[in-house]
Amino acid sequence: MQRPDVQPSPILDELRQVESLYRAVLSGAVVAKARYVALQESPCTQMGIARARVAWKKLEARRAVLAMRRSALEALEQGMRMSWCGAADAAREFRLTPAPGRIS
Numbered sequence: 001m002q003r004p005d006v007q008p009s010p011i012l013d014e015l016r017q018v019e020s021l022y023r024a025v026l027s028g029a030v031v032a033k034a035r036y037v038a039l040q041e042s043p044c045t046q047m048g049i050a051r052a053r054v055a056w057k058k059l060e061a062r063r064a065v066l067a068m069r070r071s072a073l074e075a076l077e078q079g080m081r082m083s084w085c086g087a088a089d090a091a092r093e094f095r096l097t098p099a100p101g102r103i104s
Helices: 010-040 046-085
Strands: none
16 A cells, blocks of 8 residues: 555656556467467468468567557656666656556
8 A cells, every 4th residue: 555645756656557468468379379370270261361471470460569568667667766766866867758658
């Protein structure tokens, strides 16, 4: 439980959101890959197999972007903790890029 006088960090809020999106995209990528593999072993058209592969690769690419975003947020949050402890001021030097669009 949070103390009422302590405000949640916007970085931690965004990190939670990115982690949630990452888990959802990872699940979708696993399902898409399973579908792609299953279609390869069934009597299916090459077009269907190609579409399944494209869907899987798109989700994998989105997963990779979210993983990089998560790592950047973790580094920023760690830098801020270090700054608060007086060990380093990495948070000032770190520039965060805007979040990519959501999956539709």
